[in-house]
Amino acid sequence: MTQFTSVARTAALAAALALASSTVFAETVRLGTEGAYPPFNFVNDSGEIDGYEREVGDMLCKIAELDCTWVKNDWDSIIPNLVSGNYDAIIAGMSITDERDEVIDFTQDYYPPDPSFYMALKGTGDDAINGVVSAQTSTIQAGYIAESDATLVEFATPDETIAAVKSGEADAVFADEAFLRKYVDESGGELIFLTPTVSLGGGVGMGIRESDTELTAKFNAAIDTMKKDGSLNALIAKWFDGRKDVY
Amino acid sequence: MPQSPRRNQSVTQSDTVLALRGIHKSYGELDVLKGIDLTASRGDVIAMIGSSGSGKSTLLRCANLLETPQQGDIFFHGEQVKWHTKRHQRIPSDKHQVRRMRANLSMVFQQFNLWAHMTVLQNVIEAPQTVLKKDPDEARELGRQLLTKVGIGDKCDQYPSQLSGGQQQRAAIARALAMEPAAMLFDEPTSALDPELEAEVVRVIQTLAEEGRTMIIVTHDMKMAYDVATHVIFLHDGVIVEEGTPDQVFNNTRSARLKQFLQSSGTFG
Amino acid sequence: MEYCADPSTLEGLRWLACYLTTPKHQLFYLSFLTVFALLAITAPVVMIMGFGGAIARKSQIAPLRWLGTLYTSMVRGVPDIIFFLFVPIALDQLVEYARHKIKCPHITDPVYRGSEFIVCEAAKMPLSDSAAWVHNTWSFALAVIAFSLVFGAFAANTIFGALNAVPHSQLETARAFGLTEKQTFWRIHVPQMWTYALPGLSNLWMILIKATPLLFLLGIEDIVYWARELGGSKTGYFQYPHPDWRLWYFLALLVFYLLLTWLSGKIFNRLTSRYSLDHSSNPTKPLLKPIEAGR
Incomplete structure (x- = not known):
């Protein structure tokens, strides 16, 4: 009899859960990312979206009780396609800037402001920052180089900006330190960081349509939770070579 | 010149296959036909001669309505072609009538116009099958017979080219x-042929004439007209200037125009 | 699975074998099917559109003729790429707009708000909770429509020209034998048209093959997408790190496209000789050169 009751109870619970989930998770939130910017986001060898933002995004959705799916989108059309409703949030290593804030809304940052670095072939002098510098299109780094004395060469993908330095097309590449770090570390001394660094942007946040204030609030609350319970720090430490106690 | 052979003289009015009355045809300002009457009775072989631009081909094309005359009437087996006017142009009003007529007035063109994508046999059986709804086997059988008759029974499965x-x-x-x-x-059946190939076609036409088939032949070949025709019509500037038996037309020419034409064509005179 | 268990310990050919069979590479190989699917679906649709467009342009009915002419000249006058970019977006928004009006009549807010295009959840095409494959199929379908519209217009031009190239005398002869206009069209005009259309259609097919990488431009994960994705340099975040190998991946695509166009060329050569109206190259050729029939 006890046996039966427990089975019945389990079934009832399962039914209740299913009902709950079908109401709570009714709305699917589509998360748009680039999938080409390790360690923030990239497509791993299994063909799945992976990286820091994958884990952060999944956890945020869990906390906010949202049913989330991932969508890949090229960087240069990532904001227009959010606006036209192809997905509901951008989570793609996008720095919070005033310019972007005019078009879309941002959540609070889930990755702190990070200095941008110059990376070049070994033996390159620091004066290369005034030479030909590559950067990804529509990034704050590209915006900064365009304003500086350097000559900007833009590429659609992060990978191409690095290929340009290796092939000698550009004297240096200008990007987030977190992105460049691995290339320098694994180059066996072929690639180096130049001395100058620049602080740009207000940290990395999620981009959300301006009309979608409810979703922004949900994610802001979830990010708060992750900051408080230390899970965000743990993920940062995991993906960014042991950076500790950021938040 | 010898008297041309005459056949099938016993033609009565009820045997009229095709009758054209008062045919006028013009292209813009250019009057090509200026009131032509023509009657073809069963067994008639009518040769139409005349210089280029005389309107003889146009008249033939009017006969099976490839061209529409602006005035005049066409009778086929006594049945009058019906007309109506559309955008100031007279056109035949009964498509079925037109098709019925055309199916009964087979045309042979100067440039042969065999359908290039079909074999010779397919060319022969195409219209009998699609227009006359003839049984395919029957049509093929008849097609082979006819091709043998014109001397190319071995070419059935070859293409025109x-x-x-x-x-x-x-x-x-x-x-x-x-x-x-x-x-x-x-319509000028031999004009596109080299002289040595012309003869084989003339022979076939001659055979058909001897079988008593009704034919209207537009030609430059005065010898064929003389040998084959029962009736010769000389067209000039859109009017019939002279007509009659081959003997009358070629040997007892009356009009100066025809004399001149025959001289210039070099065959007679 | 054991064979490739720990990529970091693998070397040489074994590493390469494991690398080339990762799930990500399998997606790359599958994407070739996307290209074939595009060709297989687009080609017949293009032929139908081309035929329809050409017939419309030759139509006795004036509005139909204008429509045909407008269609073909519009596509001819605009760079293809504009159409490839415009048609999917326009169609997508048009469909969603229509669904919005039907499914959410109670929402009175305008759909276009500043720079945003907002339709209700139920009007999303596909619905946002649809599986990824539904989204992929939808964008693929939009791409197929864009391709069909553009290449259909080209085909219409080719077929229109080919219909006009058939000697008038061939058709007149059919009429002279009592064939109806319809019979003349289908039994004489169309069969002969192929001879004149085939060179143009063959060319069009080649252009279509070579235009398939435009899928990439439409955000579809085709072979170009995966070649670029897989070829890019991979750091230690990946199981199989490697430098920039895009050259090799694009070389593979180059070979693929060369093979495909080469094979197509062979097939079209066969078709061309089969539909040729000049059979005089046949061994049974007569000694005398036939007179070209009314051309």
């Missing part, structure tokens, strides 16, 4: 015969 001009024209004649038409219309 594999045949000489003379062979193509004979195939075109077989195609016209396959319709078992009330009359055949020949």
